[in-house]
Amino acid sequence: xxxxxxxxxxxxxxxxxxxxxxxxxxxxxxxxxxxxxxxxxxxxxxxxxxxxxxxxxxxxxxxxxxxxxxxx
Numbered sequence: 001x002x003x004x005x006x007x008x009x010x011x012x013x014x015x016x017x018x019x020x021x022x023x024x025x026x027x028x029x030x031x032x033x034x035x036x037x038x039x040x041x042x043x044x045x046x047x048x049x050x051x052x053x054x055x056x057x058x059x060x061x062x063x064x065x066x067x068x069x070x071x072x
Contacts, residue, residue, distance in 0.1 A: 001032055001069035005062035012059055021050065025063075032069055039070050 009029050013022040028047065031039060039047075047067050054060040 002065055005065035006032070008058055008062035009066065025050075025066075028066060028070065032066060044071065 006029060009025055013026045013029070016022040024043075024046065028039065028043065031037070044067070047063065047070075051060060051063045051067060054063060
């Protein structure tokens, strides 16, 4: 996963600290660093939903990169 994508997601999480979306993305981001376990199916489905609804193209691209990294 590209470091730039991680930075974009981290910035989003820090600027929206009390949202469920940010908490969910932070958990997936931490998982991408450790890769001790694979994401669950529901997490990947939820991430796909977030990607399809995201209006910020930069964040959407970062989420797509995260999705590819976790699935690949």
